[in-house]
Amino acid sequence: MSDGTTDEIKARLNIVEFIGSYVRLEKSGAHYKACCPFHQERTPSFMVNEEKAMWHCFGCGKGGDVFAFVMEMEGLEFREALKMLADRAGVELPQYRGEEKNKETKDRIFDLLELATKFYEKQLAGGVGEEKIVSYLVGRGLSLESIQKFRLGYAPDGWRHLLDFLVGRGFKPEEIETAGLIIRKSKEGDPDSRFKIQDSSFYDRFRDRIMFPIFDILGRVIGYSARVAPGGDESQAKYINTPETPLYHKSRALYGLFHGKQAMKQAGVTVIVEGNTDVIAMHQAGIENTVAVSGTALTEEQLMLIKRYGSEVRLFFDMDGAGQKAARKSAELALEKELLVSVIALPFGKDAAEMGKEDPEKLREAVARFVPALKYFLEASLAKYDSRSSEGKRKIVDEYTELLLFVKNPIERAHWIKELAREIKMEEKLVMSVVQTAIQGRERRERYDAPAGEKARSNSFGKRSELLREELTGMMYADRVVRETLLKLLADDDTKAFLEKHPLHFFLVQAGEREPLTLIEDPLLKSEAMRLSFRILELPDFIGVTDEERTGKMLEVAKKYLEDLKGEIMRREKLIALEQALGEAREKKDKELEKKLLKEFAEISLDKSQ
Numbered sequence: 078m079s080d081g082t083t084d085e086i087k088a089r090l091n092i093v094e095f096i097g098s099y100v101r102l103e104k105s106g107a108h109y110k111a112c113c114p115f116h117q118e119r120t121p122s123f124m125v126n127e128e129k130a131m132w133h134c135f136g137c138g139k140g141g142d143v144f145a146f147v148m149e150m151e152g153l154e155f156r157e158a159l160k161m162l163a164d165r166a167g168v169e170l171p172q173y174r175g176e177e178k179n180k181e182t183k184d185r186i187f188d189l190l191e192l193a194t195k196f197y198e199k200q201l202a203g204g205v206g207e208e209k210i211v212s213y214l215v216g217r218g219l220s221l222e223s224i225q226k227f228r229l230g231y232a233p234d235g236w237r238h239l240l241d242f243l244v245g246r247g248f249k250p251e252e253i254e255t256a257g258l259i260i261r262k263s264k265e266g267d268p269d270s271r272f273k274i275q276d277s278s279f280y281d282r283f284r285d286r287i288m289f290p291i292f293d294i295l296g297r298v299i300g301y302s303a304r305v306a307p308g309g310d311e312s313q314a315k316y317i318n319t320p321e322t323p324l325y326h327k328s329r330a331l332y333g334l335f336h337g338k339q340a341m342k343q344a345g346v347t348v349i350v351e352g353n354t355d356v357i358a359m360h361q362a363g364i365e366n367t368v369a370v371s372g373t374a375l376t377e378e379q380l381m382l383i384k385r386y387g388s389e390v391r392l393f394f395d396m397d398g399a400g401q402k403a404a405r406k407s408a409e410l411a412l413e414k415e416l417l418v419s420v421i422a423l424p425f426g427k428d429a430a431e432m433g434k435e436d437p438e439k440l441r442e443a444v445a446r447f448v449p450a451l452k453y454f455l456e457a458s459l460a461k462y463d464s465r466s467s468e469g470k471r472k473i474v475d476e477y478t479e480l481l482l483f484v485k486n487p488i489e490r491a492h493w494i495k496e497l498a499r500e501i502k503m504e505e506k507l508v509m510s511v512v513q514t515a516i517q518g519r520e521r522r523e524r525y526d527a528p529a530g531e532k533a534r535s536n537s538f539g540k541r542s543e544l545l546r547e548e549l550t551g552m553m554y555a556d557r558v559v560r561e562t563l564l565k566l567l568a569d570d571d572t573k574a575f576l577e578k579h580p581l582h583f584f585l586v587q588a589g590e591r592e593p594l595t596l597i598e599d600p601l602l603k604s605e606a607m608r609l610s611f612r613i614l615e616l617p618d619f620i621g622v623t624d625e626e627r628t629g630k631m632l633e634v635a636k637k638y639l640e641d642l643k644g645e646i647m648r649r650e651k652l653i654a655l656e657q658a659l660g661e662a663r664e665k666k667d668k669e670l671e672k673k674l675l676k677e678f679a680e681i682s683l684d685k686s687q
């Protein structure tokens with residue numbers, strides 16, 4: 078993609094208007110502010126700069142241009158974001174002027190899956206599946222409207238219904254295989270010898286199954302979750318899913334996300350259920366902020382996706398052993414991702430679909446009764462062991478500590494330790510020390526695994542000079558005049574050498590008349606540059622003034638900082654020299670000199686160290 082097209086899109090789209098269609102922006106000084114849509118917060122740290130057409134969040138560190146925003150917000154890849162924004166901006170993309178032939182594999186697969194979905198839908202509504210499948214689904218409490226909305230379908234029994242259909246529509250078997258819809262026959266023949274397969278090396282993956290299409294965030298089918306049909310071969314797995322394909326990744330897919338995302342964002346809460354039919358039942362009951370994982374345990378990637386829409390999850394899992402185990406695992410992962418986690422408990426043995434069928438009102442009531450996960454699992458441990466015996470107490474503490482390890486906020490953790498101590502009638506301090514020991518053990522392990530560079534950086538010498546360097550770099554990114562003036566002011570001395578060591582300095586020198594941000598390719602460096610420049614623009618001195626006044630003020634401050642930095646570097650050199658002299662004096666056992674040098678050392682160290 079040529080830069081010309083992305084630039085044209087950026088020029089035509091107003092970033093404030095565009096981002097403003099997702100979040101409520103308020104003008105604040107040189108830029109616009111909002112509560113960040115990518116992490117939970119109460120005071121806005123998400124900034125949009127109209128002039129630079131960039132955004133940045135001080136809370137989570139994310140930032141970039143309008144493309145980065147829409148990719149993050151809608152979960153799109155760059156090419157998809159490009160298509161969407163080109164549409165919005167009314168810019169035609171050169172690649173897509175060609176015909177079908179030139180379409181990329183992904184587009185072909187999207188088309189193929191759309192056709193397959195229509196095929197399955199047709200089999201259900203009026204095809205061979207109508208009688209037995211529709212009546213089964215309606216019997217499970219799903220309305221005809223929901224069946225249509227979620228585009229449920231039926232894959233008929235047989236080996237090549239879909240294969241023949243799609244080949245007839247001009248798709249190659251290899252493409253259909255890539256989409257995960259057919260299986261290549263192994264050389265030894267099909268494992269199931271009861272069926273004779275025609276002289277083809279492929280056969281349909283989904284046979285005699287109810288098809289639940291899985292949509293991406295834009296509503297395109299990327300795969301299926303397929304349930305064995307009623308009266309079908311029950312010896313087979315109840316559900317099978319599309320395997321990993323270029324479009325379908327089970328660790329990222331969420332059933333119901335497309336239909337639920339609006340409600341998820343509005344509520345800031347996502348209800349996670351176990352099954353596809355549970356999702357549909359919840360939607361029918363008006364609880365649309367519901368998703369299910371399909372064919373996997375809840376993953377980190379899915380949680381990060383959910384987190385875009387709000388910081389709270391409610392787990393609504395079956396009450397049986399497997400369901401509760403999955404709920405606990407999911408709660409741990411969600412706590413670790415710093416989400417607010419609750420559990421919805423149902424009367425034993427009922428899932429959302431069953432309850433919704435009985436009475437949608439009851440389902441709504443049940444969903445409204447959620448308990449914080451940390452309370453829920455404490456009660457579960459208390460019910461499991463005898464909290465009066467010392468053996469029981471130990472088990473409860475151990476089991477609950479395992480969960481507390483995932484809680485990052487120390488205040489929250491302290492609160493639940495208190496609750497635990499109260500419930501098992503033990504001294505809080507004692508319980509606290511048990512939990513602390515476990516946490517420290519874990520942290521020690523984690524620190525051991527951390528990269529060496531981070532450890533070194535945290536205790537590096539000369540924090541103040543580093544801070545000054547950051548501020549100066551930020552100012553040079555924030556204002557062109559400041560950048561040009563400062564770069565001229567820098568003589569060939571230690572200050573210049575020190576500033577040059579900052580990884581972002583290079584682009585400032587290279588920029589000339591251009592905007593230095595546009596020269597940075599590396600997304601991490603770019604985000605760091607954004608952070609520094611936004612931090613400067615946020616200073617009270619630079620808010621609510623004209624651009625000229627701002628430049629003038631900033632120049633004043635920058636010159637002072639440069640002087641400070643000079644002093645700081647000289648001080649540091651003196652200290653290094655003194656340290657050396659001290660070492661020599663000690664070696665020579667010159668007590669008098671040592672004393673004098675130490676005094677000097679202390680004076681310089683204290684000076685300005687505030």
Ligand SMILES: [Zn+2]
Nearest residue numbers: 113116134137
């Ligand atoms: Zn943020």
